[in-house]
Amino acid sequence: MSDFNVLQPAPVLGERCRSLRCKGMYLNYGLSEADRVAGDGNFWCSRNQRAFGPDDQFVGDKECRDAGRSCYEA
Amino acid sequence: MAERKHAWGPRDQNVLIGKEITRIDALPKIVGSAKYSADINSKGTLFAKLVTCKHAHAKIKKIDIEAAKKVPGVKAVHLFKDIDENEIKWDGDLIAAVAAERAEQAADGVKAIEATIEYEVLEHFVDEENLEAGKKAERSKVLGSASEGDVEAAIQGAKVVHKGYYGIQTISHMCLEPHGSHCEWKGDDLDVHLSTQNVSGTAGQFAEPLGIDEANVTITGNYEGGGFGSKFQADEWGLAAAKMAKEAGRPVRLMLDRATELKTAGTRPSGFVEVTVAADAEGKVVAWESHHWGTDGPGGGGVDVQQLPYPFKFPNFKRSQTGLECNTGPNRAWRAPPHPQLCAMTQTALDDLAAKLGMNSYDFFLKNLEFTLNDKAGTYAEEMAIAAKAIGWQEKWHPRGEGKGPVKRGLGMALHRWGGGAGPCTCEVKVHPDGSVETFLGSQDIGTGTRTIISIVLAETFGLPLSGVKVNLGSSKYPTSGASGGSITVGGVSGAHRRAAQDALWTIFDKVAEKYKVEADGLSAREGKIFAGKKEVCSWKDACRLIGPMPLVVKGEGPKKDGLTADQVGGVQMVDLSVDTETGNVRIHKFVCVQDCGLILDELTAKSQVLGALIMGIAYSLSEERIMDNKTGRYINADLKNYKLPRIGDVGELVAIMHQPASEYDRGVVGLGEPPVIAPGAAISNAVANAIGVRVPVLPLTPKRVLDALKKGGNA
Numbered sequence: 001m002s003d004f005n006v007l008q009p010a011p012v013l014g015e016r017c018r019s020l021r022c023k024g025m026y027l028n029y030g031l032s033e034a035d036r037v038a039g040d041g042n043f044w045c046s047r048n049q050r051a052f053g054p055d056d057q058f059v060g061d062k063e064c065r066d067a068g069r070s071c072y073e074a
Numbered sequence: 075m076a077e078r079k080h081a082w083g084p085r086d087q088n089v090l091i092g093k094e095i096t097r098i099d100a101l102p103k104i105v106g107s108a109k110y111s112a113d114i115n116s117k118g119t120l121f122a123k124l125v126t127c128k129h130a131h132a133k134i135k136k137i138d139i140e141a142a143k144k145v146p147g148v149k150a151v152h153l154f155k156d157i158d159e160n161e162i163k164w165d166g167d168l169i170a171a172v173a174a175e176r177a178e179q180a181a182d183g184v185k186a187i188e189a190t191i192e193y194e195v196l197e198h199f200v201d202e203e204n205l206e207a208g209k210k211a212e213r214s215k216v217l218g219s220a221s222e223g224d225v226e227a228a229i230q231g232a233k234v235v236h237k238g239y240y241g242i243q244t245i246s247h248m249c250l251e252p253h254g255s256h257c258e259w260k261g262d263d264l265d266v267h268l269s270t271q272n273v274s275g276t277a278g279q280f281a282e283p284l285g286i287d288e289a290n291v292t293i294t295g296n297y298e299g300g301g302f303g304s305k306f307q308a309d310e311w312g313l314a315a316a317k318m319a320k321e322a323g324r325p326v327r328l329m330l331d332r333a334t335e336l337k338t339a340g341t342r343p344s345g346f347v348e349v350t351v352a353a354d355a356e357g358k359v360v361a362w363e364s365h366h367w368g369t370d371g372p373g374g375g376g377v378d379v380q381q382l383p384y385p386f387k388f389p390n391f392k393r394s395q396t397g398l399e400c401n402t403g404p405n406r407a408w409r410a411p412p413h414p415q416l417c418a419m420t421q422t423a424l425d426d427l428a429a430k431l432g433m434n435s436y437d438f439f440l441k442n443l444e445f446t447l448n449d450k451a452g453t454y455a456e457e458m459a460i461a462a463k464a465i466g467w468q469e470k471w472h473p474r475g476e477g478k479g480p481v482k483r484g485l486g487m488a489l490h491r492w493g494g495g496a497g498p499c500t501c502e503v504k505v506h507p508d509g510s511v512e513t514f515l516g517s518q519d520i521g522t523g524t525r526t527i528i529s530i531v532l533a534e535t536f537g538l539p540l541s542g543v544k545v546n547l548g549s550s551k552y553p554t555s556g557a558s559g560g561s562i563t564v565g566g567v568s569g570a571h572r573r574a575a576q577d578a579l580w581t582i583f584d585k586v587a588e589k590y591k592v593e594a595d596g597l598s599a600r601e602g603k604i605f606a607g608k609k610e611v612c613s614w615k616d617a618c619r620l621i622g623p624m625p626l627v628v629k630g631e632g633p634k635k636d637g638l639t640a641d642q643v644g645g646v647q648m649v650d651l652s653v654d655t656e657t658g659n660v661r662i663h664k665f666v667c668v669q670d671c672g673l674i675l676d677e678l679t680a681k682s683q684v685l686g687a688l689i690m691g692i693a694y695s696l697s698e699e700r701i702m703d704n705k706t707g708r709y710i711n712a713d714l715k716n717y718k719l720p721r722i723g724d725v726g727e728l729v730a731i732m733h734q735p736a737s738e739y740d741r742g743v744v745g746l747g748e749p750p751v752i753a754p755g756a757a758i759s760n761a762v763a764n765a766i767g768v769r770v771p772v773l774p775l776t777p778k779r780v781l782d783a784l785k786k787g788g789n790a
Contacts, residue, residue, distance in 0.1 A: 021279070021307070023303070023306045023407055023557065023559050025275075026272050026274075026275040026306055026556060026557035026559070027497055027498075027556055027557055027559050027560055027562060028497075028498075029498055029556065030498050031498065031633075035495075035633070040303075040378075040407045040411045040412075041370075041375065041378055042404075042405060042406050042407055044307055046278075046279055046282055046283070047282065047283055048283065048310060048313075049279065049283065049307055049308050049309050049310045049312065049313055050310050051371075051372070051373065051404040052160075052163070052372075055159075056159055056160050056161060058372065058373045058374075060373060060375075
């Protein structure tokens with residue numbers, strides 16, 4: 001339980017990369033945030049259809065808001 | 075005229091809705107005329123095979139794909155990796171694909187490439203249960219924590235405190251039809267037969283990376299041999315098939331082989347937890363504290379524990395999580411993510427607490443229903459009573475470990491919840507002047523009976539037999555409809571079709587009223603006729619002739635908040651099983667699931683969902699797991715022989731009881747596909763603990779783990 005008291009700071013999130021995709025985008029389109037029906041934490045890149053982007057780094061909701069990534073597109 | 079409002083009819087007047095109706099595509103599936111993507115074999119089709127890596131972590135120093143092109147019959151080769159940029163991150167990661175006239179020639183091409191590859195092997199880590207090793211290897215990261223109330227004070231004031239360790243191993247997606255596609259270019263247009271849960275959403279996923287217009291891509295997915303959350307993408311192997319088809323000027327079929335399917339097409343993350351849980355003298359839980367770890371693969375995440383303890387909100391709780399970055403295949407949604415893991419990690423600990431309190435598990439869970447989410451305590455209590463009667467809980471239950479002889483019998487239970495609201499759907503319903511009816515929608519039937527329930531809704535609404543309506547789905551050229559995930563398809567398509575069908579019917583009623591000088595409000599459609607009260611006015615065909623020479627076309631949309639659909643379901647599962655304490659084998663005798671899901675459109679397909687889920691649940695509870703070799707980093711059971719799934723003799727008697735009192739029917743349609751797969755892990759583990767008197771802490775409960783737990787003594 002050594003990590004128990006470690007509180008994560010709230011991440012500062014920017015805009016998602018335009019190539020970020022997840023299941024929820026195909027389930028919740030057109031719905032308001034309150035009416036979203038499903039989703040999960042699995043993401044992929046639409047440019048290469050992989051869980052790792054063109055820069056070979058992990059594709060994720062947090063990771064793909066980093067405008068410093070070489071493959072990031074607003 | 076009375077206000078017209080979309081609604082389901084009175085339950086006792088339904089002719090089709092709620093009955094046990096065989097799937098309308100059962101026969102084509104049985105005789106083989108139903109064509110899956112893996113069956114598509116248009117003229118000139120090339121067959122593709124994959125080059126995959128046999129190392130867990132490596133760089134490719136050298137590779138010669140031209141070697142494959144010299145192999146007779148090989149027509150195209152695709153390289154997945156930029157060897158200067160990309161690392162291999164897990165055993166089975168894709169390197170290249172080869173398309174040839176025959177599969178054997180493609181396999182020869184694969185061998186030719188493999189002979190040229192030189193790797194730089196890098197350090198790997200795959201020991202996902204070992205938190206300390208993960209930290210030592212610098213593969214761990216803190217994912218976060220949450221708390222509410224005063225856990226320490228609640229534990230101090232508790233009557234009984236239990237501490238335990240629990241876990242559930244990673245499993246892989248094991249769709250009967252592997253991931254893959256058949257790609258064929260027709261000029262600038264690309265036709266893709268894709269095994270997908272996302273017919274309307276994948277054309278763009280092909281178009282963008284291929285640099286073509288989405289309008290030039292047609293996705294077809296008439297039948298799917300299972301997806302379970304893993305088939306929403308075009309996938310890199312789909313793009314490879316399209317590129318090779320372009321290169322060769324021939325269609326290419328690329329379906330993953332079984333080993334690659336297991337290693338690369340998605341896993342369900344593992345979860346391990348240290349728990350402290352406490353109760354007062356009455357047996358009510360007063361505090362929950364847990365620390366989690368596990369992996370979702372190379373991303374270093376884990377099971378999403380935000381809904382833990384599941385599905386309860388106890389007055390005081392605290393939880394934290396560490397993720398481990400492993401050289402294992404990445405995860406994808408697996409039927410009801412992440413509820414099966416949360417249920418297993420919570421309700422095994424709660425059952426151990428009940429044992430420590432000296433309480434019957436049934437009484438303990440009943441007492442703590444007040445802490446369940448979504449205002450379902452009353453429904454759970456009803457379902458518990460039904461399940462207990464069906465399995466003989468009160469007659470058969472005994473305190474833990476009581477029983478003579480080497481074979482011990484036990485009972486266990488668990489409960490679950492799920493959202494299952496209605497997803498987006500657009501359909502176009504056509505009523506032809508000859509009375510025939512058809513609908514078009516870019517949805518998919520992933521094996522759950524979507525075609526059938528759409529047919530039921532249309533036929534019920536128009537008063538026709540099932541044969542009087544035709545369902546056209548599975549094409550991206552049809553009106554856009556949402557992907558099938560989250561158990562939202564049944565709500566989405568049934569709501570949209572009921573709306574469209576009622577709108578069409580009301581238009582026809584108005585024409586009938588004018589022609590036959592009757593009140594439109596009093597008209598109904600049944601038995602292929604139009605009635606005014608009990609008096610027959612005309613036949614359905616006569617009514618449809620009033621439409622004119624062109625079809626009546628009505629668009630249906632959803633979801634809408636009009637009462638046709640709802641969300642939130644729950645269920646209770648109870649298991650009666652035996653454990654052979656000499657061999658460690660677990661044998662299921664009877665497995666009861668009582669499940670609510672609002673208004674049931676087809677009792678038979680609903681029960682089929684439950685039964686299939688129980689079998690999947692038995693699999694991950696007793697035998698199914700990914701086994702990684704820590705030394706080599708390889709996935710050592712990636713085949714159907716060693717990745718153990720249950721056979722008929724392993725599943726016992728399965729009982730699906732659909733709980734649909736009037737209050738459920740009145741809620742409207744709610745999705746069912748995922749929820750029944752959630753509770754088996756906890757229910758089976760609890761039954762094993764009841765039988766043998768010790769907890770086998772980690773699922774699946776293989777004979778070795780059972781014997782190890784008996785030797786060690788286990789939790790509680």
